[in-house]
Amino acid sequence: MAHSFSRPRKSVVLTLLMAGLVVYSLAPLWWLLVSSTKTQEALADSFGLWPAGPFALFDNIAEVLTYQDGVFVRWFGNTVVYVVAGAGGATLLATLGGYGLAKYRFRGRSAVFATVIGAVAVPGAALAVPTFLMFSELGLTNTMWSVILPTLVSPFGLYLMWVFATEAIPTELLEAARVDGAGEWRTFFTISLRLLAPGIVTVALFAIVATWNNYFLPLIMLSDRNLFPLAIGLASWNADATGVGATPVFHLVITGSVLTILPIVAAFLLLQRYWQSGLSAGGVKG
């Protein structure tokens, strides 16, 4: 829209170049999808990018869901718990925190700002080992809490919400509401929340992806297979499949991967409109 006035000529060369990139992005996923329809035998001796052998997708899915007493279903459930509690909580905290930082003046505000920026620069993974050491001291390791609690803190989400709230909510609007006698909570819920919605969806979506895909944190925190999220579970199947005395379950790893990807990709595609506007708002300042 920014420059629709000129409407440039379409370029075949550029399109072909980008098509190359698109193929690079999608080909591995296509391979994964195709492979999930193959039996173990067909996997080994057919060309990867084309279906071959009997169509085994549904057999594979059934086997994934029942393998090792249906542990995959359990992992799926765990992941949902981590996502709802962890990412949901992180979004809530980031929203309240970002809003508070953007719209209220208080003592030590710049110190908080410096801390948040510093926290963004030192990512979660660097903290994971120290956090583990601390949690093991507190006896929290190998519980669901050990994954949920660190997830709750999202410096990046806070930063994004902060920038977004500064841009999206005119301070005059809040002042007008206060003059009209609306309490702070009421102002927040009736005015601010609505204006913040695209930002919230963005932060939530990225928190969900981060939690859904988290590998390092649960890997160090959990040793009980029954508490694993999907990512760790799949990696452990893969390790089973390749180690010494392996039970080759490649078709399960592949089909399980497809099942793991689907919900998150679907969420991104469905919520496109929201997070894209949220991102560009964050980019104004960023």
Next chain:
Amino acid sequence: MVAFAFAFLAPVLYSLYLSLFRNQLMGGNQFVGLENYSAAFTDPKFWDGAGRVLLFLVVQVPIMLAVALAAALVIDSGRLFGKRFTRIALFVPYAVPGVVAVLMWGFLYGDRIGLVGWINEAAGSQLLAPFSKEWMLVAIGNIVTWEFAGYNMLILYSALRTVPGELYEAAAIDGAGQWRVIRAVKLPALRGALVIATIFSIIGSFQLFNEPNILKVLAPTLISSSYTPNMYAYNLSFLGQQVNYAATVAIIMGVLTAAIAYVVQLRGTRKDS
């Protein structure tokens, strides 16, 4: 806010505390001052890993960002058929869980069921060998690029969308060609977003863990337990029981990362003011 500072600061302080002690076989934890740090600075395994991520950073980050930047500019130029589809297609890999991405590429790299085996067969030679000493890091770089190029493209593209239309109109009136518009209007508008993307990519490189750790299963002889500093810290604390030393390594890497991110931030924003 208090909770936030606590949850973030507490682990840092605790690991600082830990890094000053050493666990003796007898006598429990003993205060050893900075001994762990001097040990780390002379530890070849640590430097080996640190050097590797630095090499990775110097090569992979520019390539990935160049691809992302080019893609963002092309998509924004409006000279593309299927612009919307391209944008989404490039972004999709980001939504794929890192573990799945690595497993998938691990399979693709494999001789047995992967594409690499097929390509080698078609070429009649060992054309590609991702699981070799020379190519392992490249193979990892490819996975990381695949995962994050589209994400960075989207960040840059979003920043481009905020350029006001009048600027383009003014440029068109001045008779500026496409390359000039890119140089004079688009790149300056992108600086902030580029700095952010660079910083996050640098952080990501320093924290490299998932990809090598999962690929280790497939290539145990190529990827040692100290392949990257993060893997080293992880293996020290979980397999070696050297918690204090692990905390030291984690802190050194944290400080190093923050320092480099800070320098990039300074350099990137200096010209603004």
